[in-house]
Amino acid sequence: MNLAETRRVLAEAVAATDPRLQELLDYALEGGKGLRPTLVFLCARFGIYDALEAGRVAAAIELVHLASLVHDDILDGAAVRRNRPALYRAYGTVPAVLTGDYLFATAFGLLAKGKKAVLYTVTEAIRSMCSGEIGQLKGGLAGPEAYFTYIGQKTAALISAACRCGAILGRVKRNQQECLAQFGWHLGLAYQIVDDCLDLFGSPERMGKPCRQDLARGLLTLPVLRFLAVTPDAACWRERLARGLEAAEMEELVEAARGLGCDTYTAAVAADEVTRALTALDRLPVNPVQDELALLAARTLAPLEDPDCPAAYPGMTAAG
Amino acid sequence: MNLAETRRVLAEAVAATDPRLQELLDYALEGGKGLRPTLVFLCARFGIYDALEAGRVAAAIELVHLASLVHDDILDGAAVRRNRPALYRAYGTVPAVLTGDYLFATAFGLLAKGKKAVLYTVTEAIRSMCSGEIGQLKGGLAGPEAYFTYIGQKTAALISAACRCGAILGRVKRNQQECLAQFGWHLGLAYQIVDDCLDLFGSPERMGKPCRQDLARGLLTLPVLRFLAVTPDAACWRERLARGLEAAEMEELVEAARGLGCDTYTAAVAADEVTRALTALDRLPVNPVQDELALLAARTLAPLEDPDCPAAYPGMTAAG
Numbered sequence: 344m345n346l347a348e349t350r351r352v353l354a355e356a357v358a359a360t361d362p363r364l365q366e367l368l369d370y371a372l373e374g375g376k377g378l379r380p381t382l383v384f385l386c387a388r389f390g391i392y393d394a395l396e397a398g399r400v401a402a403a404i405e406l407v408h409l410a411s412l413v414h415d416d417i418l419d420g421a422a423v424r425r426n427r428p429a430l431y432r433a434y435g436t437v438p439a440v441l442t443g444d445y446l447f448a449t450a451f452g453l454l455a456k457g458k459k460a461v462l463y464t465v466t467e468a469i470r471s472m473c474s475g476e477i478g479q480l481k482g483g484l485a486g487p488e489a490y491f492t493y494i495g496q497k498t499a500a501l502i503s504a505a506c507r508c509g510a511i512l513g514r515v516k517r518n519q520q521e522c523l524a525q526f527g528w529h530l531g532l533a534y535q536i537v538d539d540c541l542d543l544f545g546s547p548e549r550m551g552k553p554c555r556q557d558l559a560r561g562l563l564t565l566p567v568l569r570f571l572a573v574t575p576d577a578a579c580w581r582e583r584l585a586r587g588l589e590a591a592e593m594e595e596l597v598e599a600a601r602g603l604g605c606d607t608y609t610a611a612v613a614a615d616e617v618t619r620a621l622t623a624l625d626r627l628p629v630n631p632v633q634d635e636l637a638l639l640a641a642r643t644l645a646p647l648e649d650p651d652c653p654a655a656y657p658g659m660t661a662a663g
Numbered sequence: 664m665n666l667a668e669t670r671r672v673l674a675e676a677v678a679a680t681d682p683r684l685q686e687l688l689d690y691a692l693e694g695g696k697g698l699r700p701t702l703v704f705l706c707a708r709f710g711i712y713d714a715l716e717a718g719r720v721a722a723a724i725e726l727v728h729l730a731s732l733v734h735d736d737i738l739d740g741a742a743v744r745r746n747r748p749a750l751y752r753a754y755g756t757v758p759a760v761l762t763g764d765y766l767f768a769t770a771f772g773l774l775a776k777g778k779k780a781v782l783y784t785v786t787e788a789i790r791s792m793c794s795g796e797i798g799q800l801k802g803g804l805a806g807p808e809a810y811f812t813y814i815g816q817k818t819a820a821l822i823s824a825a826c827r828c829g830a831i832l833g834r835v836k837r838n839q840q841e842c843l844a845q846f847g848w849h850l851g852l853a854y855q856i857v858d859d860c861l862d863l864f865g866s867p868e869r870m871g872k873p874c875r876q877d878l879a880r881g882l883l884t885l886p887v888l889r890f891l892a893v894t895p896d897a898a899c900w901r902e903r904l905a906r907g908l909e910a911a912e913m914e915e916l917v918e919a920a921r922g923l924g925c926d927t928y929t930a931a932v933a934a935d936e937v938t939r940a941l942t943a944l945d946r947l948p949v950n951p952v953q954d955e956l957a958l959l960a961a962r963t964l965a966p967l968e969d970p971d972c973p974a975a976y977p978g979m980t981a982a983g
Contacts, residue, residue: 364797414764418757437738440760441797444734447764448789451771455782462775462782469768477684477761 345384345401346377348394352402356449367442370430371413378534379404379505381639386509386523388632396457397512403453404505407465410446411472411501413439418476419560423552461508468504471496479562487568491532494539499531506530525623526636533616533643539564540609541646543597555593558584566609570600610647617644665721668714669700672722676769687762690750691733698854699724699825701959706829706843708952716777717832723773724825727785730766731792731821733759738796739880743872781828788824791816799882807888811852814859819851826850845943846956853936853963859884860929861966863917875913878904886929890920930967937964 353372359365380401387397415421416429417439423429431439447469454462475496506527510520539557543566547553557564561584563571571577576599583592600606620640624633673692679685700721707717735741736749737759743749751759767789774782795816826847830840859877863886867873877884881904883891891897896919903912920926940960944953 359794361794361798363800364794367797414760417760436756438797438800440734440737440763441793441800443760444763444767445790445793445797447767448786448793452783452786452790455779455786459775463772466768466772466775470765470772473761473765473768474679474681474684477687477758477765478681480683480758480761 345394345398346380348398349377349380349401349405352398352453353405356402356406356453357446359445364442364445367430367434367438368445370433371409371442371446373425373427375405375409377405379408379502382502382505382527382530382636383509383512385632385636385639386506386515386527387513389510389519389523389627389630390513390515392509392512392514397509399453399457400461400508400512401505403450404465404501404508406446406450406453407469408501410443410450411469413443413446415476419556421552421556425552458511460511464504464507464511465501468500471500475500487565490563490565490568494532494535495528498535498538499528502531502534503527519627522623522626526620526640529616529620529623530640530643533613533620533640536565536609536613536616537643537647540566540606540613543567544601544606545646555597558588558593558596561587565612566600566605567596569605569608570596570603573603573605574599610644613647614644617641665704665714665718666697666700668718669697669721669725672718672773673725676722676726676773677766679765684762684765687750687754687758688765690753691729691762691766693745693747695725695729697725699728699822702822702825702847702850702956703829703832705952705956705959706826706835706847707833709830709839709843709947709950710833710835712829712832712834717829719773719777720781720828720832721825723770724785724821724828726766726770726773727789728821730763730770731789733763733766735796738800739876741872741876745872778831780831784824784827784831785821788820791820795820807885810883810885810888814852814855815848818855818858819848822851822854823847839947842943842946846940846960849936849940849943850960850963853933853940853960856885856929856933856936857963857967860886860926860933863887864921864926865966875917878908878913878916881907885932886920886925887916889925889928890916890923893923893925894919930964933967934964937961 357368357372359368383401383404384397412424413430416424417431417436421429422432427433429439430442434442450465451462454465475493478496479493503524504527507520507524510523515523542554542557543564545554558567563584567584571580574580580596588596617640621637624636624640627633677688677692679688703721703724704717732744733750736744737751737756741749742752747753749759750762754762770785771782774785795813798816799813823844824847827840827844830843835843862874862877863884865874878887883904887904891900894900900916908916937960941957944956944960947953
């Protein structure tokens with residue numbers, strides 16, 4: 344199968360001679376839902392593609408994703424990822440920086456064997472991801488506009504790149520590549536909005552990591568920005584957020600936000616993005632893959648509706 | 664001129680829309696002696712090459728070098744680089760990780776436009792650099808063999824890659840590419856041995872950074888390994904090194920090592936590597952560039968002999 348092939352390429356690509364390095368790499372590779380590789384394969388199916396090449400590109404994009412997670416966890420000070428300590432907590436910051444670098448280099452090694460347009464697409468996505476993280480470092484998130492710029496750069500760029508790369512591999516026409524990239528962009532936005540919504544309103548069991556992490560590090564995501572826009576106590580909450588919330592205050596904010604319908608609002612914005620993704624799909628010539636992509640997009644919203652359905656698409660591992 | 668062209672490509676490539684990011688990038692780009700870009704151009708001149716393409720590759724390899732310095736300084740806990748605070752000290756670890764990532768991605772963006780063989784060569788060098796750093800993290804350096812593996816992966820790999828890329832750009836024959844890569848490898852080893860020698864025996868004014876840094880973080884470089892091999896008090900020193908040396912003890916070690924000729928020994932090993940580099944050059948068909956490369960290799964040793972000559976090759980900036 345496609346994703347099994349990706350897993351195999353991935354494991355082979357990161358094989359290291361040093362056992363210490365291998366331990367770090369294995370740790371970084373574990374888990375992963377395989378959204379981006381799935382998108383590469385699905386979008387490639389709009390045309391005729393080489394499965395081996397697609398497996399390499401899918402693996403490379405997943406590596407870029409995993410590398411960025413390893414580095415982001417350092418940046419965010421995140422303690423837990425996928426129900427385990429974040430790599431830098433388990434092994435230290437220094438090995439984590441290096442593991443991320445090694446994964447990035449491995450990804451480029453895989454891409455070096457393929458099409459330049461693919462390599463260029465992924466490179467631009469990484470630059471975008473870095474810009475997003477750096478832009479957010481000092482600025483916080485002032486309002487919805489900054490929020491959308493941030494999640495676009497941080498999340499949607501690579502998901503869109505995965506779709507575009509698939510399309511390039513399938514040799515589909517330029518304007519259709521654009522449609523699939525657009526689809527990925529809006530899917531990525533929806534995906535991140537859902538994630539941010541779950542981080543605020545969800546439970547740690549559901550997420551496989553502690554909740555309210557964005558709030559704890561002063562990152563104002565969409566539901567919080569909505570809350571500040573509709574609560575009569577906005578000035579007071581802004582002050583409290585600026586100095587950092589206690590755990591009890593966080594629960595208070597979450598309850599108040601729920602009372603004002605900020606969860607429903609956020610879910611509606613995510614649904615809007617899914618609609619935009621589907622609109623982009625509709626501009627493509629009819630193809631059976633469209634239904635699969637549409638299903639995948641719709642499933643992005645599932646975790647908001649059904650608490651027992653955290654996996655939004657076929658998982659690459661049993662862990663989802 | 665070649666290096667001016669490289670600087671221009673470099674500045675253009677890392678132009679960011681975000682002023683905060685630009686500030687970080689400018690900081691990371693400052694200084695740099697331009698050894699690797701110089702080697703790209705010199706080796707390309709063994710054949711016929713496209714100057715624009717060579718400028719891109721030279722800039723990309725310099726970016727990889729600068730990115731690795733930014734990350735390495737975090738890893739090493741280094742406070743000062745080129746007479747200024749290391750980037751992560753000036754701006755924080757998080758921005759430094761991201762700046763390094765951005766520089767890496769930018770380098771690959773430049774390489775994406777060119778030959779795959781070049782991209783692949785650089786990718787392998789980066790993997791090697793990461794392996795070296797990770798291998799060294801837990802192990803320390805047990806003896807000369809581990810030391811040579813480490814400096815090979817950490818330093819010689821990228822310098823050798825710069826030479827190989829130049830040769831690829833010049834379309835020189837495969838066996839000649841190999842000779843130039845060999846030249847770069849031994850030059851890189853010599854370069855690092857000299858650096859390690861200066862770190863132990865030199866003065867901060869000369870180095871543009873504090874000395875005895877390797878010793879301070881428990882990294883046993885060649886002169887220290889030699890000292891441990893020849894001093895009658897080896898057992899005692901090993902014990903003291905294992906628990907970490909006080910400043911006075913460091914001076915004591917340096918003086919004792921000097922007394923036992925460890926500085927001369929280390930210089931001789933570096934000179935051996937330069938000889939090996941020159942031998943690799945001799946296997947190439949006669950070409951005026953050989954003399955320039957030979958001069959460059961010989962100059963690597965100059966800082967050990969002449970304290971007033973810290974710049975070993977034509978500098979890319981006034982700062983050398």
